[in-house]
Structure formats: C-alpha cells, structure tokens
Amino acid sequence: MRAGPGQVLAGRYRLTDRPGPLCAVAVDEVTGEPVLLRALELPSLLTSGYEPEDEVPAQADRLVRRVAAVGSAAPAWHPRLLRGVGAFVEGELLWTVEERPAGVSLAELAAAGPVPPYRAAELAADLAGALRALHEAGLSHGNLTAESVLVCEDGAAMLGGLLSGAAEEALAEDLGGPGGRRRYDVRATLVGPVAERWPLDGGPAGDCWALGVLLQRLLTGRSPFPGGSVPELVTAVRDGRREPSAVCGPLAPLVERLLQPDPVQRPTAEAIRRELAELLAGAPEPADEERAARELVVRPEGPLVLFRPRRRGRGAAGPPTDGPARTGGGRPPLIPPALLGPLLVGGIFLLLALGVAAVVLFAG
Numbered sequence: 001m002r003a004g005p006g007q008v009l010a011g012r013y014r015l016t017d018r019p020g021p022l023c024a025v026a027v028d029e030v031t032g033e034p035v036l037l038r039a040l041e042l043p044s045l046l047t048s049g050y051e052p053e054d055e056v057p058a059q060a061d062r063l064v065r066r067v068a069a070v071g072s073a074a075p076a077w078h079p080r081l082l083r084g085v086g087a088f089v090e091g092e093l094l095w096t097v098e099e100r101p102a103g104v105s106l107a108e109l110a111a112a113g114p115v116p117p118y119r120a121a122e123l124a125a126d127l128a129g130a131l132r133a134l135h136e137a138g139l140s141h142g143n144l145t146a147e148s149v150l151v152c153e154d155g156a157a158m159l160g161g162l163l164s165g166a167a168e169e170a171l172a173e174d175l176g177g178p179g180g181r182r183r184y185d186v187r188a189t190l191v192g193p194v195a196e197r198w199p200l201d202g203g204p205a206g207d208c209w210a211l212g213v214l215l216q217r218l219l220t221g222r223s224p225f226p227g228g229s230v231p232e233l234v235t236a237v238r239d240g241r242r243e244p245s246a247v248c249g250p251l252a253p254l255v256e257r258l259l260q261p262d263p264v265q266r267p268t269a270e271a272i273r274r275e276l277a278e279l280l281a282g283a284p285e286p287a288d289e290e291r292a293a294r295e296l297v298v299r300p301e302g303p304l305v306l307f308r309p310r311r312r313g314r315g316a317a318g319p320p321t322d323g324p325a326r327t328g329g330g331r332p333p334l335i336p337p338a339l340l341g342p343l344l345v346g347g348i349f350l351l352l353a354l355g356v357a358a359v360v361l362f363a364g
Contacts, residue, residue, distance in 0.1 A: 082160035106149035205263030212258025
C-alpha cells in the first residue's frame with residue numbers, strides 16, 4: 001500500500017499514521033471522527049484498466065454495495081459493536097471503514113501472554129452481547145478474531161471487523177462461485193490458517209464456535225487446533241483433533257460446549273452471555289486472581305513425585321536453613337548448639353552436689 005500520513009483517500013479519510021500493510025488509521029474529515037481503514041487486494045480482473053478518475057468497474061462496485069448492505073443491516077446502537085461506516089475502491093484495493101475509538105486490539109493485549117480466566121470471561125461476555133445483537137438482526141459475523149476486537153481504555157471489548165469479513169467472503173464467492181474447490185482456494189488465500197475463521201458451519205452457530213476458539217487462545221496463548229497451513233487446520237477441525245478444553249480452568253466447561261462439532265449442542269450467544277455473567281458474579285478480586293495466576297506452575301511431562309517438607313520444631317513446615325544446623329541429610333540436631341555449654345556446666349554442678357550429699361549421708 002503506497003500511502004503515508006496526510007494522504008486523503010476517497011476524498012474524506014486523511015491518514016494520521018504510517019499505514020500497515022493493509023490497514024491504516026485516519027480521520028474522517030466530514031465527521032471529524034477517527035476511523036480504521038482495512039484494505040483488501042482486488043485481482044486484476046476486477047480493476048483491469050481502472051484509473052482513479054474512471055468509473056469503478058461493475059464487479060468492484062458490486063462488492064462495495066454488498067459490503068455496504070451488511071453495514072446498513074448491522075445494529076448501530078449496540079455499545080459493544082464497532083460501527084461500520086462504509087466501503088470504497090481506490091486503485092486495486094477495496095477499503096472498508098470502521099469507527100476507531102481509543103484502545104488496542106485484543107491481539108496486542110494477548111501478545112503479552114495468556115489472559116487470566118476471569119478477565120477473559122469479561123471480554124467474552126462483551127463479545128457475546130455483540131454477537132447476540134447481530135444474530136437478532138439476522139446477521140452472522142464470520143470474522144471473530146483477536147485482530148477484529150478492540151479493547152477500549154475502560155477495559156470493555158468492542159467487536160469490529162464485520163465489514164472486512166463481509167468483503168473477504170463476498171470476494172471469495174465472486175471469484176470462486178457459491179461453493180466448491182475454487183471458492184475454498186480463494187478463501188484460503190484471503191483468510192489464511194486462522195482457526196476462528198474455519199468453523200464446520202456458518203451462521204450464528206459458527207460465530208459461537210469461533211468465540212470458543214478465541215477463548216481458549218486467550219487463556220492458553222495458542223489455538224486449540226494445529227494451524228501450520230489451511231489444509232492441516234481444516235482437517236483437524238473436521239476430525240475434532242484439538243487440545244483438550246481442560247486447560248481453560250473455570251471456563252473449561254463452556255469452551256468444551258462451544259467447540260462441539262454439532263451446532264445444536266453449542267450454546268447461543270445469549271446463553272453464553274448469561275453463563276459468563278453468573279461466573280463473574282462469583283469471581284475473586286482482581287488481585288487474588290493475579291496472585292493465583294502467578295502460583296500456577298506448568299508441570300514437566302512424566303510422573304509426578306510428591307514432596308513433603310520436613311517440619312522444623314513446632315513451627316510451620318519449610319525449607320531447611322543454610323549453615324551448620326543442616327546435619328544428617330537435612331535433619332535438625334536434637335539440642336541446639338547454643339544450649340550445649342550451659343547444659344554441660346549445669347550437669348557438672350549437679351554431679352558435685354550429688355557427690356557431697358552421698359559423703360554426708362555415709363559419714364552420718
């Protein structure tokens with residue numbers, strides 16, 4: 001993407017930062033609001049001979065209208081949904097526009113390491129509420145990943161990526177047809193081996209499955225499915241070959257149900273939200289949760305050996321102290337060294353007293 005700070009796209013979006021490979025932060029000069037622009041590379045057959053001053057080709061225009069229709073149908077009122085502003089074509093790129101309040105992506109947050117269970121539950125509850133609103137509006141999301149979630153400054157999670165996901169699906173269908181191998185190949189190129197994007201089924205049930213994958217990723221730092229390539233990932237999802245959900249702690253039962261291959265067995269977005277609310281009602285204080293997380297130890301593979309610490313006198317059990325007191329393989333001495341001298345002197349005086357008493361007794 002050849003663009004830089006200050007450049008204006010579509011006559012209204014002024015870039016405010018150096019853009020990434022296919023995304024950029026900008027300001028909408030019409031509304032003054034910050035927005036996030038995501039780009040999708042269009043194949044040359046859609047933009048052949050296209051110049052910016054020419055009319056947008058019919059196929060590209062159709063993609064823009066399909067993406068815009070999804071944005072119009074989405075509930076803009078929900079506080080946990082990032083509002084999709086629109087889409088446009090410039091050069092050989094299809095751009096989607098989405099509001100961008102202050103915050104960081106969930107991918108950036110998760111890069112620091114596994115997220116504590118109850119914090120992950122808070123984020124998932126926000127996302128489940130956003131999914132419920134979409135599902136009630138007759139839409140599915142299809143792009144629930146750590147990259148599409150924004151964590152705001154107040155800690156709330158907002159779900160974005162609706163328009164960019166719709167653009168990818170529309171392009172895959174436009175180039176590959178409604179199904180079959182060609183559509184799979186195009187989609188694999190656009191999406192890549194991201195487990196959340198490859199449920200066995202689409203629609204609301206597929207969104208809930210993706211939330212289960214995302215939850216386990218947040219809690220463990222890795223996907224439950226192997227994902228070196230799209231074929232490997234898709235085969236593992238189809239065969240149910242994944243890491244057990246038991247590694248998810250208090251969220252393990254929910255994650256297990258979300259990752260069921262049968263969509264009928266998965267909870268709905270509303271059921272997920274209610275269950276997480278009940279779990280959070282009994283959550284420990286954040287400091288207690290952080291302390292508990294620090295105390296978790298990853299066990300090495302192999303048999304476990306129980307260790308029972310030795311007791312030190314009448315106090316609590318603990319490690320042996322360093323120095324001369326550690327004798328006999330760590331067993332503490334029966335008499336502390338500091339008492340040996342007084343006890344020896346006292347014993348001598350006691351023997352002398354007994355001797356004098358015996359002499360007096362026999363002489364008398």
